[in-house]
Structure formats: C-alpha cells, structure tokens
Amino acid sequence: MPDRPTTPLLDIVDTPQDLRRLKPEQLPQLAAELREEVISAVSVTGGHLGAGLGVVELTVALHYVFDTPRDTLIWDVGHQAYPHKILTGRRSRIRTLRQGGGLSGFTRRAESEYDPFGAAHSSTSISAALGFAVANRLAGEPGKAIAVIGDGAMSAGMAYEAMNNAQAAGNRLVVILNDNDMSIAPPVGALSAYLARLISSGPFISVRETLKKLARRMPRPLHQAARKADEFARGMATGGTLFEELGFYYVGPVDGHNLEQLLPVLENVRDEAHGPILVHVVTKKGKGYAPAEAAADKYHGVQKFDVVSGVQAKAPPGPPSYTAVFADALVGEAKRDPKICAITAAMPSGTGLDKFEKAFPDRCFDVGIAEQHAVTFAAGLAAQGFRPFCAIYSTFLQRAYDQVVHDVAIQNLPVRFALDRAGLVGADGATHAGSFDITYLASLPNFVVMAAADEAELTHMVHTAALHDAGPIALRYPRGNGTGVAIPAVPERLEIGRGRIVREGKKVAILSLGTRLEEARKAADQLDALGLSTTVADLRFAKPLDEALIRRLLTSHEVAVTIEEGSIGGLGAHVLTMASDQGLIDAGLKLRTLRLPDIFQDQDKPERQYAEAGLDADAIVKTVLSALRRNSVGVVGGARA
Structure with a gap:
C-alpha cells in the first residue's frame, strides 16, 4: 500500500456539515x-480518475454553498463522483471502490443519502433533477x-428534452454544465468572471425582470425587438443564447478551478x-495530476x-481482447468491401473503432x-445499400430499443449490431452488464443473433455479418481477453x-451459447470422470436456432443443459419453447x-460473479447430477436445478 498523503484539513471533514464550518480561504487547501x-x-483500486480530478473544486464549492442533502446534488454518469463520495462520509471506504462488497464506481441510492439518484449511463441528470425539483x-x-x-x-437528446420542460421547476432547478473538453465558450480571465458574477447577482436579475415586465406592456413589435436585443447582448457576452431559448437563465462561463469565482x-x-x-463551468479533465493532464484520454479509466x-500496472501478456479481435476483423472486411462503414456512440476506443477510423476515416462515424x-x-445507410456496423455496448443499446424495433427490425434492414461487453463486466457492476441483449433481440422477427465462443468464432461472425444482407444481424462478445485460440487468416x-x-x-448434452463454452468443456471432463458421457x-x-441439432441432442441424451451469459428469456427460453412446440x-x-439470475449483480471479480450466477463448470455439474438425482463429493456451485 503506497503512503497516503498528508491531509490535515480533509481529516476533519467527514460530511458537508463539517465542510461548511471552514472559512472560504481554507477551501483551496x-x-x-x-x-x-x-x-x-x-x-490502489483503479477506476475513473480524470473526470473526478476535474471537478474537485466544483465539488467542494457545491457542497459548501448548497445545503446537501436537503438540496439534492445529482451527478450525470457518476464516474466523476469520487471526490463527492469522500466528502459525504465514505472516505474510510474509498479504497474499496469497484471491488466486491465495496463502494460502487458510480452514484448509488443504497450507498448514501447524498446519492439521491443512481447514475452510470449518461445524460439522465437533468430529467432526474427536474423530477426532484418539481x-x-x-x-x-x-x-x-x-x-x-x-x-x-449534452450531445444526447434526452438532456434537451428535459431542459425543454424545465420551466415546471421554477427557481428550484440548477444545471451545472461541466465543460471539460470541447469548450462552448472558454473563459476570458477577469472580464469573464466579472460578467458571471454580474449577471447572476440579485440587482441585475431584478432590473432585467422589471424591464421584461415593462416590455410586455409595449406594442408587440417593440416587445419582440427588446427581447431580441436582450438575448443578443447577453449572447455576445456569454454564449448562452441556446440555453436561454430553452427557458434557462444562463450564467457563465466560470473557471471551475477558481473557488474565488465559483x-x-x-x-x-x-x-x-x-x-x-x-x-x-469550464474545467480541465485530469486537473492537478501531471500524468493525467498529459495523457490523451486524461486518465479517464485507469x-x-x-x-x-503515473505508470499503470500492466496485465500479464496474453490473448488479445475480444474488442481488438472485432476491430481487426472489421478493418479486414472493410478492405474487401467499400460499402462497409462503422458507427459508434461516443465510444470509439471502447468499441475498437478507433482502429477503423484510422484506416477508413470517411467511413467511420462517432x-x-x-x-x-x-x-x-x-438504418438509413442500410436502406441505401451500405453495410453499416453499429458498434455499441450491450447495456447502451438498451437506450435505442424502439429504434431497433421500429426503424430496423420492422423494415428488415440489414444493420449489423456489434454488441461489446455482452454478459458480466466485473468492476463496472450491474449498470454496465450486458445481461439482456439475447432476450430483447432474439424476440424480434427478422433478427439473427449470434454469440462468439472464442476469438476465431468472433472473426467468422464478423465476416458472416458483413455478407448478410437479408435483414438485421447481431453478434455479441464479452469484455476482456480471448481464450488464446488461433485467429483464422x-x-x-x-x-x-x-x-x-x-x-x-451419449448421456448428457450441454448446449452452450457464447463464451461459457470453455466452462462447458470443463464440466464435461468432470462428468466423464463420473461415468457420465457428455456431448458439448x-x-x-x-436465433434462428439449429432445431435439427437441438432435436437430436434432446432426444438422444438423458439430460440436456443450456448455458448462456444472459437473462431469462434468452436461449434457454427459446429451446424450451421449441421443445414444447414439438412435443x-x-x-x-x-x-x-x-442463465443469469433474476437479480442485478453487484461489482466483483468476474470469476466470483460467474460462481454467484451459477455459470461455471461446477454449477453445470451440480445441475446435471441434480437432474439425475445423483450426488458427487466435492461438487459445488450455485446453479438452479
């Protein structure tokens, strides 16, 4: 454990109430x-770093000025909330972040009264805050x-949908726009700070409200002219006209690292x-830590x-990640087919499409x-004869389910969905687990749904999807590294x-979908050792199921077990339905x-999550023996029988 920093002031601050006892001049320290x-x-823990470093002063200022938790503070996404957690009674547990039984890497209602709303997906904060305010x-x-x-x-439409209804909150809603990358209007020193203080002050607001009331009594042309002049003058000074049109009073830009301004x-x-x-508020991601400030990603996740x-621990050398295998395979397909293009939703590196963008910048869209x-x-690209690959994390595609149904499936358009992070995701926990895609996609007419068991299979599936023009097709693959099999040339x-x-x-059949195949093989070894000859x-x-294969296995073996890294309603449900329909x-x-249990599993090491879910080799064996009403010493697991 590295030496902890010396923090005499922080040591006396456990909650925001303690913080508010400090003098303003103590806050920079x-x-x-x-x-x-x-x-x-x-x-010590790893996790999200750059975003939290960028909001340290803002976090201090918000808790110092507002009466939290009576005033509710809602962080969008929540990965920047580590400083917030430290100031709200959780410093003693901060080194358990993202570990089993420890603090979540995001805000979580069950964790603290200072987390009024859980968030790990983007762009929800304004809608939630509007609900609290109303x-x-x-x-x-x-x-x-x-x-x-x-x-x-703010690139997500949901943020603007919420802002469009914000008038319902009256003066109870405050939105802090944390501008830490593509600055909308960078601060310009003392003048900017002066303008922000001026236009947020009581006298200025009172005068402006009085003038607005007077303007409403003017003839309509004069009223409109006065309103436009006010918007123009303030927009020239601050850049906030867009937000004014949405019904907000705009203040800024403010230097988010200068407490005397904030x-x-x-x-x-x-x-x-x-x-x-x-x-x-304009901030700098990674602020105050030189390695983060110098890094291209500002140490977003470390x-x-x-x-x-600042040197990060390197994982031992091993097979490439599934994300990297997908990216290389897609680049190879695009070299052969100029109609292949790729789309990502703000995750170019996370989905591997940064590689595609370097090779084909005109065919890659973030x-x-x-x-x-x-x-x-x-869908529009597909309707015009192109072959788009839409690379989105499984958990994030849930946000576009209506479009998947209405714009893709009903029109039977050949959009290719590459679902990264399918299944359990370890330290990121329930909010990022890809638990439901088999269920929500395989239930749709016209869809083909594939799951790769290893790197070679993923390469074949990318090729298969590229050539599939008969309708929508999805391929799913997990987070992490592959199994080490050779990738086909x-x-x-x-x-x-x-x-x-x-x-x-001859006796037991294990029907696997996706990367649980390796555990199915291990279970077969154990079952064979017990005298139970096993097919895998x-x-x-x-979807579509290989009905001929499944029928043969079900009718020629005494016990059959399906296994998948997905929720109820997926492969197992489809096999059961087929078996029922065919008598x-x-x-x-x-x-x-x-399948995955009917719970939201907390963050933990992947092997522990699989054991809890009953998706490891021991769980398969236990399920088979239970079905046969047999016992074996040393067989353990939490599978459902």
Missing part, C-alpha cells in the same frame, strides 16, 4: 488535499435540485435565481498505478452519446442458424436452463 486523496485511492415544489419543501452534466453528455456565483444562484438556471510516475440516432442513422462464412458439436458423448455443442445462434417435453425429457 482542502481542494488540494482532496485531489491528492483521490489520486492515492484510485492508484416534487419539492408540489410538496412545499424548500430544497433545490442541482444537476451536474458534462458537455459530452463561490459568489453559486451563492447568487442559490439566493437570487428567478427560474431554472444554467451555470456554465488500472492501478504508481502515483509518482455520433456522440446518441444511441437512438446511431441506430436510425445506420481467412474467415469462414457461417451458415445462418447452424451450430457445431465440439465434443461427442456450441449453438452459435440464439419433446411430453417424452419425459430432463431439460435444464442455466
């Missing part, structure tokens, strides 16, 4: 100590609601606001690292945090709906389904 504590903690107004409660949202999250502006906003207000050098748009944009086009036998037996099949397709259940078949 507190912020410096808080920054050092964040760096120290994340060096609820306070209806209940006659005094609290305000403050949403902190990044400029990247405090008076936030105090004015707290005391003088006459309606919903937006404060434009492994454990050395604080002095649409921002706008999954709905990404899907319908892909020439990919194979798979027959749609055709699985494969990887091991032949890689079905490859959740196989009536023949006394012992068929069991293994």
Whole structure:
C-alpha cells in the first residue's frame, strides 16, 4: 500500500456539515488535499480518475454553498463522483471502490443519502433533477435540485428534452454544465468572471425582470425587438443564447478551478435565481495530476498505478481482447468491401473503432452519446445499400430499443449490431452488464443473433455479418481477453442458424451459447470422470436456432443443459419453447436452463460473479447430477436445478 498523503484539513471533514464550518480561504487547501486523496485511492483500486480530478473544486464549492442533502446534488454518469463520495462520509471506504462488497464506481441510492439518484449511463441528470425539483415544489419543501452534466453528455437528446420542460421547476432547478473538453465558450480571465458574477447577482436579475415586465406592456413589435436585443447582448457576452431559448437563465462561463469565482456565483444562484438556471463551468479533465493532464484520454479509466510516475500496472501478456479481435476483423472486411462503414456512440476506443477510423476515416462515424440516432442513422445507410456496423455496448443499446424495433427490425434492414461487453463486466457492476441483449433481440422477427465462443468464432461472425444482407444481424462478445485460440487468416462464412458439436458423448448434452463454452468443456471432463458421457455443442445462434441439432441432442441424451451469459428469456427460453412446440417435453425429457439470475449483480471479480450466477463448470455439474438425482463429493456451485 503506497503512503497516503498528508491531509490535515480533509481529516476533519467527514460530511458537508463539517465542510461548511471552514472559512472560504481554507477551501483551496482542502481542494488540494482532496485531489491528492483521490489520486492515492484510485492508484490502489483503479477506476475513473480524470473526470473526478476535474471537478474537485466544483465539488467542494457545491457542497459548501448548497445545503446537501436537503438540496439534492445529482451527478450525470457518476464516474466523476469520487471526490463527492469522500466528502459525504465514505472516505474510510474509498479504497474499496469497484471491488466486491465495496463502494460502487458510480452514484448509488443504497450507498448514501447524498446519492439521491443512481447514475452510470449518461445524460439522465437533468430529467432526474427536474423530477426532484418539481416534487419539492408540489410538496412545499424548500430544497433545490442541482444537476451536474458534462458537455459530452449534452450531445444526447434526452438532456434537451428535459431542459425543454424545465420551466415546471421554477427557481428550484440548477444545471451545472461541466465543460471539460470541447469548450462552448472558454473563459476570458477577469472580464469573464466579472460578467458571471454580474449577471447572476440579485440587482441585475431584478432590473432585467422589471424591464421584461415593462416590455410586455409595449406594442408587440417593440416587445419582440427588446427581447431580441436582450438575448443578443447577453449572447455576445456569454454564449448562452441556446440555453436561454430553452427557458434557462444562463450564467457563465466560470473557471471551475477558481473557488474565488465559483463561490459568489453559486451563492447568487442559490439566493437570487428567478427560474431554472444554467451555470456554465469550464474545467480541465485530469486537473492537478501531471500524468493525467498529459495523457490523451486524461486518465479517464485507469488500472492501478504508481502515483509518482503515473505508470499503470500492466496485465500479464496474453490473448488479445475480444474488442481488438472485432476491430481487426472489421478493418479486414472493410478492405474487401467499400460499402462497409462503422458507427459508434461516443465510444470509439471502447468499441475498437478507433482502429477503423484510422484506416477508413470517411467511413467511420462517432455520433456522440446518441444511441437512438446511431441506430436510425445506420438504418438509413442500410436502406441505401451500405453495410453499416453499429458498434455499441450491450447495456447502451438498451437506450435505442424502439429504434431497433421500429426503424430496423420492422423494415428488415440489414444493420449489423456489434454488441461489446455482452454478459458480466466485473468492476463496472450491474449498470454496465450486458445481461439482456439475447432476450430483447432474439424476440424480434427478422433478427439473427449470434454469440462468439472464442476469438476465431468472433472473426467468422464478423465476416458472416458483413455478407448478410437479408435483414438485421447481431453478434455479441464479452469484455476482456480471448481464450488464446488461433485467429483464422481467412474467415469462414457461417451458415445462418447452424451450430457445431465440439465434443461427442451419449448421456448428457450441454448446449452452450457464447463464451461459457470453455466452462462447458470443463464440466464435461468432470462428468466423464463420473461415468457420465457428455456431448458439448456450441449453438452459435440464439436465433434462428439449429432445431435439427437441438432435436437430436434432446432426444438422444438423458439430460440436456443450456448455458448462456444472459437473462431469462434468452436461449434457454427459446429451446424450451421449441421443445414444447414439438412435443419433446411430453417424452419425459430432463431439460435444464442455466442463465443469469433474476437479480442485478453487484461489482466483483468476474470469476466470483460467474460462481454467484451459477455459470461455471461446477454449477453445470451440480445441475446435471441434480437432474439425475445423483450426488458427487466435492461438487459445488450455485446453479438452479
């Protein structure tokens, strides 16, 4: 464990109430100590670093000025909330971040009263804060609601949908636009700070409101001219006309690292606001830690690292990640086919499309945090004869489900969906687990749904998807590294709906979908050792099913077990439905389904998550023995029988 920083002021601050006892001139030192504590903690746990470093002063200022938790503070996404967690009674547990039984890497209602709303997906904060603000107004409660949202999250339509309805909150809603990348209007020193303080002050707001009332009594042409002049003058000075049109009073830009600027502006906003207000704060991601400031990604997400050098711990050498295999395979397909293009929703490196962009910049599109748009944009490309690959994390595609159904499936358009992070995701927990895509895609007419068992199969599936023009097709693959199998130099086009036998037996059949295949093989070894000859099949397709193969396995084996890294309603449900429709259940078949449990699993090491879910080799064996009403010493697991 590295030495912890010396933090005399932070040591006496456990809650925001303690913070508010400090003098304003003490806050810069507190912020410096808080920054050092964040760096120290994340060096031990890994996690999101750059975003939290960028909001240290803002976090201090918000908790100092507003009466949290009575005033609700809602962080968009929540990965920048590590400083917030430290100031709200969780410093003693901060080095358990993202670990089993530890603190979540995001905000979480069950964790603290200072986390009024859980968030790990982007662009939800304004909608949630509007709900809190209106609820306070209806209940006659005094609290305000403050949403902190990044400029990247403002690329999502949901943020503007919320802002369009913000008038319902009156003066109880405050939006902090944390501009830390593509600055909308960078601050210009003392003049900018003066303007922000001026236009947020009570006298200025009162004069402006009085003039607005007078203007309403003028003839309509003069009223409109006065309103436009006001918008033009303030827009020239601050750049906030867009937000004014959406019904917000705009203040900014403000230097988000200068507490002497932040405090008076936030105090004015707290005391003088006459309606919903937006404060434009400019910050620097990775602020205060030289390695983060110098890195291209500002140390957005890091492994454990050395604080002095910033060097991150390297994973031992091993197979390439599934993301990298997908990216290389897609680049290879695009070299052969000029109609292949790629779309991502603000995750070019996370999905591997940064490689595609380097090779084919004109055919790669990052649409921002706008999954709905990404899907319908892909549908438009497909309708014009192009072959779009829409690469989106499984959990994020949920945000565009209506577009998947209405714009793609109903029109039977050949959009290719590459679903990264399918299945459990370890430290990121329930909010990022790809638990539901088999269920929500395989239930749709016209869809083909594939799941790769290893790197070679993923390469074949990318090739298969590239050549599939008959309708929408999805391929799913997990987070992390592959199994180490050789990647084929020439990919194979798979027959749609055709699985494969990887091991032949007589008594037990394990029907696997996706990367649980390796555990199925281990379970077969254990079962064979017990005298239970076992077949292992890689079905490859959740839809359409290989009905001929499944029927043969179900009718020629005493016990059959399906296994998948997905929720109820997926492969197992489809196999059970097929067996029921074809009368196989009536023949006394012992068929069991293994799937993710009907809970949201917390973050933990992947192997522990799989054991908890009943998706490892021991769980398969236990399920088979239970179906046969047999026991074996040493067999353990939490599978459902």
